[in-house]
Amino acid sequence: MKLVRYRPAAGEAAMPGLIDGAGRLRDLSGHIPDLAGEALGRAAVERLAALDVESLPPVPGQARLAPPVAGTRNFIAVGLNYRDHARETGMAVPAEPVLFSKAAGALAGPYDDVVIPEGATQVDWELELAVVIGERVHRADEAEAARAVAGYCICNDVSERHWQMGGTGQWLKGKSAPTFGPLGPWLVTPDEVGDVSALAMSLTLNGEVMQQSSTAEMIFPPVFLISYISRFMTLEPGDVVTTGTPAGVGMAHGRYLRPGDAMRLDIEGLGHQRQVVR
Structure with a gap:
C-alpha cells in the first residue's frame, strides 16, 4: 500500500x-x-x-x-552511509553508523517550500531513503527490527552546512530548521517496496541532475540501522530514521540553495518530491 x-x-x-x-x-x-x-x-x-x-x-x-506519518518523537539520521558520498567528501568509510538527530519540527510535506532561515548561507540538499517505525523497538535483533518497519519513503535531509560544521560543529543545529525534513509523498509498506537494497535514486536542481545513485551504495542497510539505533534508545511508532545520502550534495561542489531554486527527488518505487526554495 x-x-x-x-x-x-x-x-x-x-x-x-x-x-x-x-x-x-x-x-x-x-x-x-x-x-x-x-x-x-x-x-x-x-x-x-x-x-x-x-x-x-x-x-x-x-x-x-x-508528511505521511504523525506523532514523530524521534527523527534520527545517519551520516556518511553511502560509499560514493564518503569518496566525494574524502572521508573514510565509517566502521559503525554515524548517528545524529533532526528536530521533529523540521518535518514537512513532500511538496512544501523549503525556507532558508535568517542568517543561513550554505543550505544544502540530501536525497535519502527514510524508514518509518511501526512498533516499539529496544535492543532489537535484525529480525525484530524488520518486523517493526511500517514502511519506506523519501526524505530530503536539508542541511545548513555552516551551522552544521562551523563554530562548535553541532550537526543538530544545521539539520533542524522548519521545512528541513520534507517526507513522502507516500509511506510505502514493505510488501509493496520489496527489496530496498538496489533502488535507483536521483535529485535534480532546476532540472540539472545533482545526485544519481542507488541504495546499493549504502554501507549499513536499513534493518541493521534500526537494530543498531535500538541499542542506545527506544524507537516508537511514528519515529523516522533517514538512512544517509549518496554522492552529489552541494557541499562537495561549493553550490548551495538560493531562493527560486526547485528540487525534484525520486527513489524507485517511492514516488517523487518537489520543493521550491524561498
Whole structure:
C-alpha cells in the first residue's frame, strides 16, 4: 500500500488516506484517525490492506500532501552511509553508523517550500531513503527490527552546512530548521517496496541532475540501522530514521540553495518530491 496524509484545504488538519491502483487518493479516516501510533503497527496495517479499496471515498480536488506519518518523537539520521558520498567528501568509510538527530519540527510535506532561515548561507540538499517505525523497538535483533518497519519513503535531509560544521560543529543545529525534513509523498509498506537494497535514486536542481545513485551504495542497510539505533534508545511508532545520502550534495561542489531554486527527488518505487526554495 501507499499510505498518505493529506489536507483537504489550506490550514485544515491532515487526514489519512491511500493511493489506489489508478493513482487516485482515497480517504481512510473512517477506519483510522491518523497514520500514527498503533495505526502504524503490523496488525493495523494488515487490516487496512484487507479493505475493499473501491469502497473508500475518493478525495476530490487537489489535496495537499502532508508528511505521511504523525506523532514523530524521534527523527534520527545517519551520516556518511553511502560509499560514493564518503569518496566525494574524502572521508573514510565509517566502521559503525554515524548517528545524529533532526528536530521533529523540521518535518514537512513532500511538496512544501523549503525556507532558508535568517542568517543561513550554505543550505544544502540530501536525497535519502527514510524508514518509518511501526512498533516499539529496544535492543532489537535484525529480525525484530524488520518486523517493526511500517514502511519506506523519501526524505530530503536539508542541511545548513555552516551551522552544521562551523563554530562548535553541532550537526543538530544545521539539520533542524522548519521545512528541513520534507517526507513522502507516500509511506510505502514493505510488501509493496520489496527489496530496498538496489533502488535507483536521483535529485535534480532546476532540472540539472545533482545526485544519481542507488541504495546499493549504502554501507549499513536499513534493518541493521534500526537494530543498531535500538541499542542506545527506544524507537516508537511514528519515529523516522533517514538512512544517509549518496554522492552529489552541494557541499562537495561549493553550490548551495538560493531562493527560486526547485528540487525534484525520486527513489524507485517511492514516488517523487518537489520543493521550491524561498
